[in-house]
Amino acid sequence: MEHGLDFLRGMTTRAARHPSFHQTEHAMFQFTDKQIERYSRHIILPQVGGKGQKKILSSRVLVLGAGGLGSPAAYYLAAAGVGTLGLVDNDVVDHSNLQRQILHATPDVGTYKTTSAARKLHKLNPDCRILEYIMRVKSGNILDLIEKYDIVLDGTDNFPTRFLINDACVMAKKPLIHAGVFRFEGQAMTILPGSGPCYRCLFPEPPPPGLVPSCQEAGILGCVAGVLGTLQAVEALKLILGIGDLLVGKMLIFDALEMQFRRVTVPRNPECPVCGEHPTITKLIDYDEACELT
Numbered sequence: 001m002e003h004g005l006d007f008l009r010g011m012t013t014r015a016a017r018h019p020s021f022h023q024t025e026h027a028m029f030q031f032t033d034k035q036i037e038r039y040s041r042h043i044i045l046p047q048v049g050g051k052g053q054k055k056i057l058s059s060r061v062l063v064l065g066a067g068g069l070g071s072p073a074a075y076y077l078a079a080a081g082v083g084t085l086g087l088v089d090n091d092v093v094d095h096s097n098l099q100r101q102i103l104h105a106t107p108d109v110g111t112y113k114t115t116s117a118a119r120k121l122h123k124l125n126p127d128c129r130i131l132e133y134i135m136r137v138k139s140g141n142i143l144d145l146i147e148k149y150d151i152v153l154d155g156t157d158n159f160p161t162r163f164l165i166n167d168a169c170v171m172a173k174k175p176l177i178h179a180g181v182f183r184f185e186g187q188a189m190t191i192l193p194g195s196g197p198c199y200r201c202l203f204p205e206p207p208p209p210g211l212v213p214s215c216q217e218a219g220i221l222g223c224v225a226g227v228l229g230t231l232q233a234v235e236a237l238k239l240i241l242g243i244g245d246l247l248v249g250k251m252l253i254f255d256a257l258e259m260q261f262r263r264v265t266v267p268r269n270p271e272c273p274v275c276g277e278h279p280t281i282t283k284l285i286d287y288d289e290a291c292e293l294t
């Protein structure tokens with residue numbers, strides 16, 4: 001294994017010495033010695049290599065929600081060397097978050113979640129540029145926000161936002177990695193607009209307010225959020241690297257009590273109101289506001 005690293009170090013030295021090599025290969029292996037060490041367990045993987053690590057370092061991922069799903073997802077993405085990580089959350093850390101939102105610690109209570117998260121992630125990996133967005137996504141701001149990123153990761157915990165994110169990603173043709181958790185269960189699906197189903201292909205409309213209890217009302221085993229958030233990071237990295245089989249057209253369902261994973265095929269719905277053949281939703285909807293009005 002060490003031989004592989006020495007080889008890479010040799011490559012960077014040789015690249016610096018030979019201009020022709022420099023032009024063709026240097027871009028691929030332009031790592032500092034510290035980066036070679038930090039990412040060695042990636043670089044050594046034949047499916048990643050120096051080329052794949054470079055892709056990770058130049059990728060931009062937007063994490064919506066710095067909570068139970070966003071914490072492990074952002075932690076692993078920063079550790080992996082994702083170049084730009086955007087964190088969106090308008091909440092402050094609360095004592096009740098600490099049972100599962102592992103980016104935050106007791107002294108962070110009262111601090112904005114994005115600030116608390118950015119502090120930890122910067123300490124973990126200074127290669128990673130963290131951008132904080134202390135805001136709530138709405139129909140009026142989400143498209144401008146996701147435009148700057150390659151991949152969107154949904155770590156939010158409510159249906160109005162989940163549907164808004166889905167619709168915005170379909171309209172902007174942005175890859176979206178969805179996950180949700182409930183008590184001892186979780187689900188994950190990757191949405192590649194244009195080549196697979198979206199969240200609305202499965203659930204055309206959000207449930208009426210109050211029908212599905214939130215985490216706060218229903219409870220959640222903290223580490224179940226950890227499992228799903230980690231799976232989101234895995235999907236994001238596979239997508240960046242262009243490797244493996246993604247959860248496109250497949251909903252992965254995790255049952256912690258049975259300790260079982262199931263994969264359910266989700267077909268694309270030609271009648272889908274947002275990604276179907278004749279979409280009826282052509283403008284983003286703020287379900288929160290619609291509810292407040294009624």
Ligand SMILES: [Zn+2]
Pocket residue numbers: 197198199200201202269272273274275276
């Ligand atoms: Zn759809």
